[in-house]
Amino acid sequence: MKGQRTRWGLGMAGLLAWRNLAHDRSRFIVTLVGIIFAVVLIAMQIGLFLGFSDSTTNVIRHTRADFWIVAKGSQNFEVTLPINEREIYLARSVPGVAAAEPLLVQFGNWKRPGGGDESVLVVGTDLNTGLAGPWNIVAGRLEDLRRPDAVMIDLVFADKLGVHEVGTTVEILGRRARVVGFTRGIRSFTTSPWVFASYRTAQHLTGFPETDTNYVIGTLAPDADPAEVRAALVAALPRTDVYLSEQFAARTRDYWMFTTGAGASVLVSAVLGLLVGMVIVAQVLYATTVDHLPEFGTLRAMGAPRAFVYKVILGQAVLSATLGHLPGILLALAVAKASEAGAAVILIPWELAVGLYGVTLAMCVLASVVSIRKAMDIDPAMVFQR
Amino acid sequence: MPQTNAHPGSALETCGLSLVYGSGETAVTALDGVDFAVSAGEVLALMGPSGSGKTSLLMILGCLLRPSSGEVWVEGRAIANLPDRDLGRLRLQRMGFIFQSYNLFPALTAAENVQVALELKGRDLNDAAGLLERVGLGKRLHNFPRQLSGGEKQRVAIARALAGDPPILLADEPTAALDSTNGRAVVNLLCELAHEQGRAVVVVTHDPRVGDLADRVVRIEDGRLCS
Known part of the structure; x- marks a missing residue:
């Protein structure tokens, strides 16, 4: 491709994706709020799960013991x-x-x-x-x-x-x-x-x-x-059971987190957060795509390959994920910091913060699949029938 | 064995073209045995009442609609049996489209609208300025469509259609939304592009001003050519 490249090397598809989002600021803000909400919800629930999980074994983990002998x-x-x-x-x-x-x-x-x-x-x-x-x-x-x-x-x-x-x-x-x-x-x-x-x-x-x-x-x-x-x-x-330290910590953690159902309920909340986030993002991306259907029709009429349309819609998803994840995770980290003074700590290690970007990205890309189908179903001849 | 075209030098040619929507008792014939050709450097105005089939014909010429029977040649190449992907490539590389409602991307500037077409055609994005200059919008490169008049929007659409230097321009009611002055300017521009640069221009229109300026007028009624 000769000439300048635009918008992070994504070319005009990237520019169109960004402008489609930013053009309608109100809708874009709603999209970002939806993603931020989903990210905070998921981060909080997983952070709580990790915090609970950590608190079940913290005394065991802070001993120097190599093994534990306990009642059968x-x-x-x-x-x-x-x-x-x-x-x-x-x-x-x-x-x-x-x-x-x-x-x-x-x-x-x-x-x-x-x-x-x-x-x-x-x-x-x-x-x-x-x-x-x-x-x-x-x-x-x-x-x-x-x-x-x-x-x-x-x-x-x-x-x-x-x-x-x-x-x-x-x-x-x-x-x-x-x-x-x-x-x-x-x-x-x-x-x-x-x-x-x-x-x-x-x-x-x-x-x-x-x-x-x-x-x-x-x-x-x-x-x-x-x-x-x-x-x-x-x-x-x-007359006793014998465990190595990590075995006993795992047994205690599994008991409290899964046998009692306490951890499972937190994990279910995290999954629900993910689903709610996906629905919000899917709806907003779908609405954005429907708003721009005539433009996708124009592109198809001009002979644009399907890949170009995919790039525009996926670009919108990636941009939404990136711009929604950052404030979402910062907000979650602030809440986690504030929780340090309370009885229930929220742990958000860097692996979770980074991993959640992958989750957000996957969430947004999956949510855009419906939009892609809608855009690809357009009859390019529609541009002559308006 | 593919049928050969009768006018080997033509940019666009049809033979026995018919288009039927539906089937059985409810079938509607939109085009019936249409034969015609357009040469490079010629402006052809397709005129007729609403529902006469002129837009259907334009869509078939633009490889956006397949005829029920008959053949279409684009620069001598029969297209009836080409797969959709090849038709898309043909549209992209050999044709430019101009629409009644301009169909610009509202979130992109005039220059960026043209650059989309340039990128799709694998051309230098910097050509956008020259193309807009060519249609008299050299000072409006960074304006968004909402900041342009109807005539200016249509000229941006023409500049976009010219991206990649296609030999065929297809225009659907390009002056319908414009006032008299802007309408005439757009028609003059299309004539210049045909006569000076050797493009074949097909214009579907109700506008008698286009008919006056076109090299040839083809009237269509009830799916049949009248003249």
Whole structure:
């Protein structure tokens, strides 16, 4: 092709696509609003799904444990049956295990200083080995948890638990506890706030029998094969289930996200967002095409190949997708940023932001298929019959 | 064995052309045994009352409609059995169309309207300025159709039809929407394009001014040629 190229190398088809959209500003704004709405809706729903998914496993993922020993049939991290403390010693005796220690997770009743009760999840960990425990500590120190009755909570739940200052005294299951620090961003999928304590304090606060524990977590010796050690643990501890950390995280995540239906409902909302977005975009692109049918008829009458008409309509779809995705994803990122202060976080990683452009593009291109059919059905002779 | 045309030098020629819409008792004959030829450098005015078949004839000449029977030759090439894609290519490369309602792209400037045709024909987009200059719109390159008068719009349409230098121009009521002055200017321009550049120009019209200026007038009534 000789001469100048126009509009991002798409030639006159690209220019015509852009001008067809921009020519009717009101309609173009409606198109963009529709796409932005769809992008925000999808990003929010998937972001919520990722946020929920992340919160189901955040305590597991923030331990340094390589394996988890749990009561037989345990489905998730939060709700589990006790196992006997001797399983700790049995685990330590298995070749390839470097360390094994107990971890306690129990629901409890938190009495707010100003009155009222809240359900909490008390997590007790061995502070000496540091395999597990609170992270992102923004007030107080981990060492402060060694003090008797000391607990830490997350700032996300400060209002809910009625505690805003270090040193506040509260009651858990009728026993006195003192808040010695705060963490930031440790959310709970069950909406019951995490309360971190030393293992002994957690036993005391929840009245858990000293002969039992909830979990045995441990690390592998250097060069130990994880699958082999797991198999040896399964053989040595027949009254328990043994998982590698990622396996237990996946089991917990799958339970909360799919077995309970909580995640599925969010995913369904995301799919609905996609469908609603497609319908909006399809309608607007179709209306734009119908408005310009005489022009497509003129092109066909002039002898323009089908590919030129495809380029114009697909160009409109690509332009709409690109110009709608950018503000949509920026808006979604702003909402996600604002959600960081709340109990339900929306996670929009860059992969999602970029991937959503592909989804938006596919949505717009699919939506334009109806328009393409309409444009290709025109009888070019119509231009003489007006 | 394809039929050969009787006037080998003609730009457009038809023989025994007929067009029937529908079938059986409801069949309507739009064209009935039309024979005629148009030469390069000639302006032919197709005139007749509404519904006489002149626009149908123009659509067949422009490869936009297939006849029920008969043959059409474009520059000596029989087109009755050409596939749609080849007809489209023939229209694109050998013909220019001028419409009653101009059919410009309202979102494109005058120059861009011409550039669309240039790009489709694989020509240099910079030729648009020269073509618009040729029709007297050298200073209106960047105006949108809504900023142009009816006569100017029709001249943009003519410039677009001239893109790629086609030897055949087909015009459907090109002066119907124009006042007397603009109408005459457009007809004069079409005559110039035929006489000076050797193009065959077929104009469907009700306008007696076109008939006065055309080299030949062919009247059509009830699908048959009268003169």
